[in-house]
Amino acid sequence: MKPVILYCSQTGFTKQYAVWMAEELSCPAVPFEKRNTVDFSRYDTILFGSWCHGGRLKRMKWFRGMLPEWKGKRKLLFAVGASPAGNRGIEEFLKGLEAQEEGIRAFYLPGGLCYEQMGAVSRAMMKLFSFMIGRKREKTPEEENMARMIRRSYDISDRACTAPILEAVRKGETSRGGKKRREGAGG
Numbered sequence: 001m002k003p004v005i006l007y008c009s010q011t012g013f014t015k016q017y018a019v020w021m022a023e024e025l026s027c028p029a030v031p032f033e034k035r036n037t038v039d040f041s042r043y044d045t046i047l048f049g050s051w052c053h054g055g056r057l058k059r060m061k062w063f064r065g066m067l068p069e070w071k072g073k074r075k076l077l078f079a080v081g082a083s084p085a086g087n088r089g090i091e092e093f094l095k096g097l098e099a100q101e102e103g104i105r106a107f108y109l110p111g112g113l114c115y116e117q118m119g120a121v122s123r124a125m126m127k128l129f130s131f132m133i134g135r136k137r138e139k140t141p142e143e144e145n146m147a148r149m150i151r152r153s154y155d156i157s158d159r160a161c162t163a164p165i166l167e168a169v170r171k172g173e174t175s176r177g178g179k180k181r182r183e184g185a186g187g
């Protein structure tokens, strides 16, 4: 097992998870901005972490574009968002990510919100989102909770949440249910 972690982070939560996992796996954690410095042929396992943005994952297009080059390697995605783990919709979101390419495992990690580190556009979008969810008449309990939470910065990140990802990397899992694909490690 020779993993490398590549992460895209705006306000620091995804970076924190990448650093925690890099410590556990004794492997590099590289910010997206430095992706061109990575020689991916040296690694057999690639973890790509990014943050949720309007129900999508930032830089997912780039990740998908890299898949042909990474054929034969194990690929794991971790999505970091503002929702608590276990929220409805997350499972569907992960299945959607996994469906984009056979053999990819996707995980969700709860991050939080950090308005102090956000760019102006992100702050404005969150303000709009907050306004829209706030004025929605019939909110689900999750929406009610979200409307309350997003008024200010919060941190629900938890190192312990990385355990299933670390286990999947160590076991060489590339699909749900723990199946191991019998492919060359590619490099």
Ligand SMILES: Cc1cc2nc3c(=O)[nH]c(=O)nc-3n(C[C@H](O)[C@H](O)[C@H](O)COP(=O)(O)O)c2cc1C
Pocket (backbone or CB within 6 Å): 008, 009, 010, 011, 012, 013, 014, 015, 050, 051, 052, 053, 054, 055, 056, 080, 081, 082, 083, 110, 111, 112, 113, 114, 118, 121, 122, 123, 125, 126
């Ligand atoms: C414009 C915008 C859209 C967002 N959309 C979502 C979303 O759809 N789902 C979610 O869980 N979190 C969403 N978030 C919250 C971020 O994913 C969350 O703050 C994450 O922890 C940021 O990670 P980072 O610190 O690595 O940048 C959004 C944040 C912004 C600024």
